[in-house]
Amino acid sequence: MNRFAELLDRVAFEHSRNGKLRLMADFFRNTPDPDRGWALAAITGALTFRHAKPAIIRQLIAERTDPVLFAMSYDYVGDLSETVALLWPAPDAASVGHNRPPAPTLTEIIELLDETPKADMPVALGSLLDQLDETGRWALLKLITGGLRVGASARLAKTALASLGDLEPNAIEEVWPGLAPPYLDLFAWAEGRAPRPVTSDPAPFHAPMLAHAIEEADLAALDPKDFVAEWKWDGIRVQAVVGHDAEGQRVGRLYSRTGDDISAAFPDVMEALCADAFGDAAIDGELLVVRAGKVDSFGALQQRLNRKKVDVKLVAEYPAHVRAYDLLSEAGEDLRTLTFSERRARLENFIATRRPARFDLSARVAFQSWDDIARYRRDPASAGAGEEAPAIEGLMLKHADSIYTPGRPKGPWWKWKRDPFTVDAVLMYAQRGHGKRSSFYSDYTFGCWREGAQGDELVPVGKAYFGFTDAELKQLDKWVRDHTTNRFGPVREVEANRTIGLVLEIAFEGVQRSTRHKSGVAMRFPRVARIRWDKPSREADRLEALEALIGERKQMSG
């Protein structure tokens, strides 16, 4: 356990993705089965403990420490698990010495926590905490309070696992849903010692095929006749899969693009998926909110995302819907080796004959030339998108002969997103970055003008990371250092008024109303597109410019 704890501790402080990967791979390589498998389960969030709960931890520490000192310590540290881990008194000297047994392994701990009845949990947990060092206690407490939060996603852990041999992370994603900890067969496969594990999952996830962004110049080399065009809908990419298990029971699942099972959050889609009309199939599509037959904005869909509990009212108000792009399997037949045209015909047939509720077909956009495509991209409504135009974020171009290749192969699929919105805003605060960028001010808060009590004032409208060359970053960093008016820890306030101020051109994908922001608006995906060294700060945009964008879109989406 102590080794796993050290890994978590180190990963939590590591800023670079590569560094995290190396640390995890090193751990997987040098830790025996089944400990490393349980560690993988812990990092990917595949573990839960029924009886070990935070209330027990509070009770245990209260029995062992002076309440005044505990209160002062908790106040200072600010995190219960960490306070308890640090404060936990060393066991009596008598039990230390050389007779002390080695610290329990992660496997032993997980088994113990799983087998211990509720009534015995305080004693069992107390004894475990006695046997671990501070980092071990911290990791154990984080584990049972359900939040490792060490900045290592499930995807990253699987990528680290893939790097043990020569597997692609996507290959791991594909077998993952059918496997259970401690993943002995998975590690054996990753290390090249055993064949690919047989997944018994009747509704498995298929690693998705992704597109490269295209530039207008790239188009010249492509023949329009080879490609099929579709709208790129502004929702989230999902996979809806239905199958039957060994007992003949229907199993349906809705997966996110990264393979997370999000079925529980979308009972409305699941109901459609599990209806008899929907045969065994795997559909690749876009999750959207459709109201009165029209796709609503991403903002509407956002009401349904990242919620722990399903809110019946929200489900009724923002009904979810899947717009189908592709058919990956049907009645047990893997279609991914067919061409796009062949799959498309199967998909059209599937939707037409089965007519599943809450599913429809992503329409083909007919075109003759790339000029047509460029025009449709600027104005989707002119190409038949009509009132749904605001929910379109560009076009997809798919080679008619493309087989379904997981990952992001270059060539067969392209995406051509619409131009982002832009606004000229004034830099107000800058914050130092992390890792390589820890000496640079690379994270910016910017504002727009509005009328205040004493004339015009700047109100913060968003925050964005730096997104361009190192040379420009240096210039910007220097400007921040030269124009600092105030410091708050890692944050600097800079000069921002009508005569002095740096204007940043901010690109973003949309604006929503927000009650959490002082300005009343929140931008989607803001990023610094350009530094406007030439533009006087007083000529930066006003808040009304952003507010107008909300109004405009609302009107358009009805």
Added chain:
Amino acid sequence: MADPILLTPTPAGLYCPAGDFYIDPVRATPRALITHGHADHARAGHGSVLATRQTLDIMALRYGENFCETRQIAKYGEGINVNGVEVTFHPAGHVLGSAQICVCDGKKRIVVSGDYKREQDPTCPPFEPIRCDIFISEATFALPVFRHPDSRREVGKLLSSLALFPERAHLLGAYSLGKAQRMMALVREAGWDKPIWIHGAVEKITDYYIREGVDLGEIRKVTAADRPKLAGEIVLCPPSAIQDLWSRKFPDPVAAFASGWMRVRARARQRGVELPLIVSDHADWDDLCATIRETQCSELWVTHGEADALAHWASTIGLRAKPLHLVGYGDEEEAASDEAAA
């Protein structure tokens, strides 16, 4: 306390009316006794200064030879009469030259700890517990969450990171007086035999430690041209330098920081530290409590740090305890960053 007052807290610091001297005063005074060379305890501009030879040397290195009008060397364990009050300096184990100061008027004995630690340190003599009536202790890490791990284990973390990331420079932030040299010595003990690179701000004091006979192996000062080439090397620097423009030219640097504060993850994260090493030159909670018991004092005063927690604990074992909340101590880090900027 019906007896005449032997020591009393004043805005300038602890004052002895009978001997007419201050201990570690935070402003210029006619006569000062200095426990150790850190900037928050040893300030320039006093009339006369009484301190260990090494503390006086360090003050001269930092402030120039004219840091005071007259100076007097105190040897460890040797009683010195200051206006009728006997003062004795004893090792505090904090940094080279650091001392506790025992003040005695024949009836009552008070020990002022200065900053101290109990963990073994290859760069300075160990702390000696002194029996006294009143113990005046620091309390920098006086919360039971502060239990410093074995410093060798922490150095092990640094070496295993170097093994895993040989293409990255490891910048190790450490206060330039004491901690930096202790880290060098610990790294040597752990078997690191490559040169240790240092930032210019660490150079003066490191050279002094070496002149005083502390073996640190080969030390090299980093020049601008060296920086891109230091993959897989240890570079000692003041903590502030890690966020400084200076750190930019190193290959994919790992930001390490050796400090007792690294015990609390949020503090390490706040500073952007990637490799926190919990190595402190202050006593941790257990050592503070053990030391207070060893002095057999009947009364505890607490100068600076988490004074309330330590005073609370002392009262639970039957000591009279009072937090003094002296202002101006505990800023060595800020002092160090000023130095780095200079």
